[in-house]
Amino acid sequence: MAIDYSKEVRQERVKQRMVYESGNEMAAYAAHQIDYHIMGYFPISPSTEVAQHLDLMKTEGKHGIRLVPSDGEHSSAGICYGASTGGGRVFNATSAQGYLYMLEQMPVQSGTRFPMVLNLVCRSVSGPLNIHGDHSDLYFALNTGWPILMCRDPQAVYDMNLMALKLAEDPEVRLPVMVAYDGYFTSHQKRRVQTFEDRADVMAFVGEKSPEGFANALDRENPITIGPYMNEPDYMNNRYQMSQAMYRAEAVFERISAEYTELTGREYPVLDQYRMDDAEVAVFVMNSASESIKDVVDELRAKGIKAGSIAPNLIRPFPQRQIAEALKHVRAITVGDRADSCGAHGGNMLNEVKAALFTHGNRDIQVMGRVYGLGGKEFRAEDGRHFFDLAIEAAARNEVAVPFDFYGHTPGDPLQSPKRLLKPLNFDDLKTGLITVTPNPETGKLAVKIPPLRSLTKKPKRLAPGHGACPGCGIFSGLELFFKGIEGDIVTLFHTGCAMVTTTGYPHSSHKATYLHNLFQNGAATLSGLVEMFWERKRRGEFEAFGLQEDFTFVMVTGDGGMDIGMGPAIGAALRGHRMIIVEYDNEGYMNTGAQLSYSTPLGHRTSTSGVGQAQQGKSFHHKDTAQIMAATNIPYVFTGSEAYPQDLVKKAAKAHWYAQNVGLVYGKILIACPLNWLSPDDQGANIVDAAVSSNFFPLYEVEQGITTITYNPEEKNKKVPVTDWLKRMGKTRHLLKPENEAALQDFEREVELRWNRLKAKHEHPDL
C-alpha cells in the first residue's frame, strides 16, 4: 500500500497500522483487540453492525469473545450485567429505543459498581419512529452514573474504546463507561484510522486483566452478596460513593489520555478547543458537528472574526471548570443541542454550560441555545454560520434576543391540510358472505366454508399498493391472503419491522383501515389495551352514534423478531385472553435491521450475526417453536400457514376471526420468504416456503381448543421432500449441503423429524 506514514503519525511509541473503516467497524475492531470475554447484544440500527463485525471476525477465528444474541436489549443489558459481576470483561453496543429499553439496568450496574464498556451509537428516539442520528438517546444516559466519552469521528471511536475500558476498571472509578458516537454520521462513515498494530501493545495499555482486589461472583473462596436491599442512610452513602467516583473519573481520564498521547501521538483533552485562545464568539456542539463547525471557524477567522469552538470529549463527568475557563474572555456563545430536554428552557448542554458559567462566576457572557439536527437533519456549514451569527449579534448588542429556540423546523403552509384520499372501506364489500364459519357443538370445532380464490378477489385489499418492500417480499402476499379470510372491519397494530417501515413512511401510509404501531417488544400489550377500550366503550354505549355495524377484528402483525423481544407481552396477552389475533410473519431473521439471527432462524443458517467460515458454520442453536409456546398458553386457536397453501391459510384466517371475535386470543405463524436475505431469486418465494412445508420443517397445522390437527400432511399426499430439497434453494443454507457440514445437517434433520413426530402424535391423540 502506497501510504506515507510519516505524514499521518506524529511522535509515537507503539507501532500503528492504518485501516480504512467506519465508526462501527472501529468499535468492533477495538473490542476484538481487547478480546473481551462477553458481549450480550441485540440488533438495532445504527449500532447493529458492531455485533455483525465482531461475528464476522469471530467467523474468521480472529477473537474469542463469546457473543450472546439476546432476546431484547433489556436482556442484553442483563447478560452484560451478570457477566460483569463475574470478574471478566464485558462489551456492548446499542442505540435509541434499545438503550431506553435497557435504561432500567444502567443504574443497577453503576450503583453496584461493575465496570463494562457500552457503545451508544446515538440516534433519535420514537415515536414517531426515526432511525437517524441525534442525541436524544444520549441525554437519557446523563443521569445513570456512567462516565460518558464522546467521539467525533471513527478515529475517536477506536481511541475512546481503548481508553474507556481502562477508565472503567480504574480502582478510583469502578464504573461502567459509555462511549457515544453519532449514528450514521460517524457509525457508517469510513475514514482512515490509525490502530495499534500489535495486540500486545493494546493489552499493555489496557492491562492484561482487570485490576485485582475487587469482589466478583465467581470467586469460590470469597462468597459475596451482590445487590442487597438497602435503606437510608446506606443508600444515600452508596450514591455518594458513586458520585465521588464519577468526579474522580475526570482526573483519571486525563491521566489515561495523557498516557495514550504518549503511545499514539493523539490527544484527547477533556475539552476540545479550536482557535479559542483569543475567541470573542464561540459555538458549542458535540461529536460529528463539532468537526464540521471548525470549517466555519476557519472561514470566519479568514474574514477577521475572532471565532472559536469548543466540544467536550467527555460529558459525564461534565467538564464544568474547563468550559468556564475556556469561555472566560468570550463575549457570546451559541450552544447547540442535538436533542431537547422538553420543557427545560434549553437542551441539557445549554443548561449545563450556563450552570458551569454561573458556578464559576462568569455572568457577563451572552449565552443562547438552539436545538438542531434532530432525526438526522444535517448540520451543514450554513447552519454553523447561523449559530455564529447569533453569537456575533448577541456580542454586538450585549444581549440575547432569543435565549432558546429550535433551529431547522419549518412552519408549513397553514392554508393547506392533508386531505383524505380514499373513502373508508365499504363495510358491505368487506362482509362478503362468501365465507361461513359454523361451530359444531359435537366436535367443539368450527366448520369453515370458503369460496374459490377467484371470488375473493372481489373483496377489497386491506393494504394500498405503493409500499416500499423489496421485490418478491413474502410479507404482503402472506398478509393479504390472511386478511382475505377475515370478514368485516379490522384494526391492526404492526410491530416495528419490515412490514411497518415499508408501509408507513411519512406522510404516506399503505393501510386503508386504522393502523397503529408500537415498538416490537410491546405490541401485544398495546393492542390488548385498545381491545379492552373497545369493549369498555361499547359497554358504555359510546359507539351507538357511529353506526358501528359489527365489532372490529383486532389483528397484531409482527415479525419473528417481535416474537423474540415481545414474547413476554405476547404470552401475557394470551394468558389474559383478550379477543385479538397475533399473526407473525416469520422470515427467519431480523431482516429490517440487516438480517441478524432471530431465535426462529434454523440451525446452521447464515445471517449477519451467524456467519459461515472456518470458526463457525451459521447459527449454533435450533429454531424456536413459537407456535408450540403459544399453544402452551391454552388459547383457543393456534395455527401455522403459508402462501403456498392459500386455501388452508384462508380457512385458518376465518377461524382466527371467529375465535378472536367470540372467545379470546389467537396466534398464527406464517412462514414468508425474504429473497434479499435468504439469498434466493425474487420469484422463488412461494416455492421455497412450499419446500419448507413439504420437508416437514414447517408443518401446516392448527391447535383448536387444545386439539392438534395437521391440516396438510405431505407424507399422506406423497409429497414429502428431504430437508435438503428446501435448503438447496437458498444462498443462506447452501453450505449445509457440503460434506464438511454433514454433522450439522444431520443434527438439523433429526430435530425436524423429532418435532414432526411429536406433532403427529398430537394429531393422532386428542389428549396430547
Next chain:
Amino acid sequence: MTVLPEVNQLGFFEIRLESIGGLGANLAGKMLAEAGIVGAGVDGVSFSSYGSEKKGSPVKAHIRFCEFGTPIRDTSPIEHPHVIGIFHEALLASGAASGIRPGGMILVNSAHSAQRIIEQSDVRGCTVAVLDATRIAMEEKNKVNMAMLGGLFRLCGFLDPAFMKDVIAKSLGKKYPQAVEQAIRVFERGYAEIQTMESLAPAAEESAAAAAPESPFGYLNQPLGGVVVTPGSSLLKDLSISRSGMLPAFDPATCIHCAQCDTACPDLCFVWEEQPDKRGRMQMFLQGIDYQYCKGCLKCVEACPTDSLSRMLEEEGYAAANRVKQRFDFVEA
C-alpha cells in the same frame, strides 16, 4: 504521488453515486473509495445515505478525496460533486444529476446515446458519459455495479484500474474464485465501453443542488403526533423504478382467472372486474397489471398455471402502454 485533478474550496474532489437498492452502488462506492485511499494514497472519506429503505428504493453513496493534511470534517451529503455515477437512468428525472460542478462528469447507466441524455435531461456544462451497464451485466451474468465501477475508473483517471482488479480478486477470490474472472471482465468492459459527449450548453450560474423539497406540512399544520390522516396514500407512489429489467407480460387469451397471481403478488398489482360469465353468472375477471406498482419480482409468472403470464425484458414504453390502472374508491374532490 497521486494528484487530484481538481478540488473544491475545502480541498475535496467529490463523487456521488445515485442508485436504487440492489444494484450494488453501496459496494461500488466502497471499492471506489478504497481504490483512492488505500490504492492511490490520497486521503478521504466515504459514506452512503441510509434509511430504513429496502431493495428497490433510492440510495446514494458519497466519496470525498483530498490531499494529505486536508482536514476532513464535513459529514454532510455531497451537493456539488465533480463526478456523478447514475446507476439507473430513470433517476435522472428525480434530480440525480443535480449540483454537478461546471466541467464535471456524469456517468449514466443507459442504452441511449450521451446526446439523447443531454437533450432529454437538463444537464449543462459538463461531460456526459453513457454505459449500457445493465446489458453488460445481463450478458455477463454479473452485477451492474462492476460495469459502472469500470466506467467510473475511466472518468477518474487518477485511480489505477490495476489496483481495482486486485481488490476484486482478493475480495471474491477466497469464496468464489470462479467469479473473479467474470467480475474483472465486466469491470474491463465498463472501462472500455463508455461513450462520452460534452454538454455545450452553458452551466447554470449556481447549479441547483438537490434540495429536499420543503413539506407543506410543518409545525403549524402537521397533524398532531405524526398521525397520517390520508390512509392508503402510498398508492400515489410510482415504484416502476424498482424493476431491474424484467416485468411480467399478461396475455388475457390464455388466462383462466384462477387468482394464483393475485395471491402471489406482493405489490397488489392485479386488477379485477366483476362481469357475467358465459352462463350469465357474475364472476371475477382479471383485467391486467398495474405496472406503476410492479417491482418485477415475477412471482406471478412462477405462480401462473397457464402461459398467460410470461417474463419479458422491459422495453421502453411497454409498461405505460399496457398498464391497467387499479381502481380506487377516491374521496370526490
